[in-house]
Amino acid sequence: MKATAIANSNIAFVKYWGKKSEDNIPMNPSISMTLDSTLSTRTTVEFSDKYGEDEFILNDRKETGEKLKKVSEFISLFRCGSKAKVVSVNTFPTASGIASSASGFAALAAACNKALDLGLTDEQLSALARKGSGSASRSVYSGFVEWSGEHAVQLHDGLYWEELRDIVVITSSDEKKISSREAMKLTQEKSRLYKERIKSISRTLDAVRKAIAEKDFPALAEAIMKDSDNMHACIEEAGIEYLNEKSYAIKDIVRELNSSGIIAAYTFDAGPNAHIITTKKNLTKAKDALFGFGKIIISRPGKGVRYTEEHLF
Known part of the structure; x- marks a missing residue:
C-alpha cells in the first residue's frame, strides 16, 4: 500500500x-x-x-x-x-x-x-x-x-488568470523561531488591532473576489498589500516580528515600482520571504528591481494535488 x-x-x-x-x-x-x-x-x-x-x-x-x-x-x-x-x-x-x-x-x-x-x-x-x-x-x-x-x-x-506571476524572494531560509500556530494564539490574546481585523475583513474579501473575477490587477494589488500590512501589524502588536530589514526594503521597492501606475503588490505570510504579485507583462521590470535581495523563484497559477508513480523509496 x-x-x-x-x-x-x-x-x-x-x-x-x-x-x-x-x-x-x-x-x-x-x-x-x-x-x-x-x-x-x-x-x-x-x-x-x-x-x-x-x-x-x-x-x-x-x-x-x-x-x-x-x-x-x-x-x-x-x-x-x-x-x-x-x-x-x-x-x-x-x-x-x-x-x-x-x-x-x-x-x-x-x-x-x-x-x-x-x-x-x-x-x-x-x-x-x-x-x-x-x-x-x-x-x-x-x-x-x-x-x-x-x-x-x-x-x-x-487557467482563469494565467497572466499573473508570483516573484518569491527568499530573504532568509532559516526556520522561523515562533510557529504560525503559536503566533496566531498570541495575536488573538494580545492584539487589539486583530479584533478590528476580524470585524472588517469581509470588505477585503469582497474586494479580492471582485478583483479576481474582473481581472482587475490594480484593485487586487491594493487589497493584497493592505491585508498583508494589516496582518503583520496585528502580529507585531502581539510582540512578534516576522519581517526583516530586506522585507521592509522590498516593500519600499514595490512602492517605487508603483509610483506611476500599479504594476506589483507585495505580500508576506508568516515569515520574511516576499511574494511579489505582478503580471507577465511587468515581470522583467519587477524582477530586475528585486535583484540582490536573495534567491528569486518565479511562479504562476498552478495545479491542485496530483499523483505520480515516481516514488521516493
Missing part, C-alpha cells in the same frame, strides 16, 4: 490568521492562489506491517519529536492499523513562511487517500488536509481558492 502525491504551495491574497478551534477552523475566510510546481512537495507514503513504528523523512532528514508526532497523528485520520513510512521532499525552504505546511499536508493527505484506496473527493481531501495545516485545505485545488470553514472551494481554475 504505497502511493506518491504532489501538491503545490499557495499564496494567500487575504490571510488566514487565527483559529476558532484546535482542528483549524479559521476565525476568518481566506482567498489564495495555488502556485505551480516550482513551489511543491512530493510525498510518498507506505502502510505496511513491516514497520514497527511510524517513520518520517523530510528532505533526507529523519525526523523525531514534534514533527514525527504531528505526521503520525495526521495519518491516523486515514489508516486502520498499520504503521507507515513517509518520505517528503520540498522544492523550497521548509518552515520559512512560504507555506511548506500547505503543500506538505495536502500532498500527505492525497498520498494516504491513494495508498489506502479511499476514493475521497477533493472536498473531503480539503477537509482532512485542513486538520494538518489550515492553508493545506486550499492547496488541494488549482487556481484561485477560498476557505471559510470545514473545507475550501475553488473560485476559478489555474
Whole structure:
C-alpha cells in the first residue's frame, strides 16, 4: 500500500490568521492562489506491517519529536492499523513562511487517500488536509481558492488568470523561531488591532473576489498589500516580528515600482520571504528591481494535488 502525491504551495491574497478551534477552523475566510510546481512537495507514503513504528523523512532528514508526532497523528485520520513510512521532499525552504505546511499536508493527505484506496473527493481531501495545516485545505485545488470553514472551494481554475506571476524572494531560509500556530494564539490574546481585523475583513474579501473575477490587477494589488500590512501589524502588536530589514526594503521597492501606475503588490505570510504579485507583462521590470535581495523563484497559477508513480523509496 504505497502511493506518491504532489501538491503545490499557495499564496494567500487575504490571510488566514487565527483559529476558532484546535482542528483549524479559521476565525476568518481566506482567498489564495495555488502556485505551480516550482513551489511543491512530493510525498510518498507506505502502510505496511513491516514497520514497527511510524517513520518520517523530510528532505533526507529523519525526523523525531514534534514533527514525527504531528505526521503520525495526521495519518491516523486515514489508516486502520498499520504503521507507515513517509518520505517528503520540498522544492523550497521548509518552515520559512512560504507555506511548506500547505503543500506538505495536502500532498500527505492525497498520498494516504491513494495508498489506502479511499476514493475521497477533493472536498473531503480539503477537509482532512485542513486538520494538518489550515492553508493545506486550499492547496488541494488549482487556481484561485477560498476557505471559510470545514473545507475550501475553488473560485476559478489555474487557467482563469494565467497572466499573473508570483516573484518569491527568499530573504532568509532559516526556520522561523515562533510557529504560525503559536503566533496566531498570541495575536488573538494580545492584539487589539486583530479584533478590528476580524470585524472588517469581509470588505477585503469582497474586494479580492471582485478583483479576481474582473481581472482587475490594480484593485487586487491594493487589497493584497493592505491585508498583508494589516496582518503583520496585528502580529507585531502581539510582540512578534516576522519581517526583516530586506522585507521592509522590498516593500519600499514595490512602492517605487508603483509610483506611476500599479504594476506589483507585495505580500508576506508568516515569515520574511516576499511574494511579489505582478503580471507577465511587468515581470522583467519587477524582477530586475528585486535583484540582490536573495534567491528569486518565479511562479504562476498552478495545479491542485496530483499523483505520480515516481516514488521516493
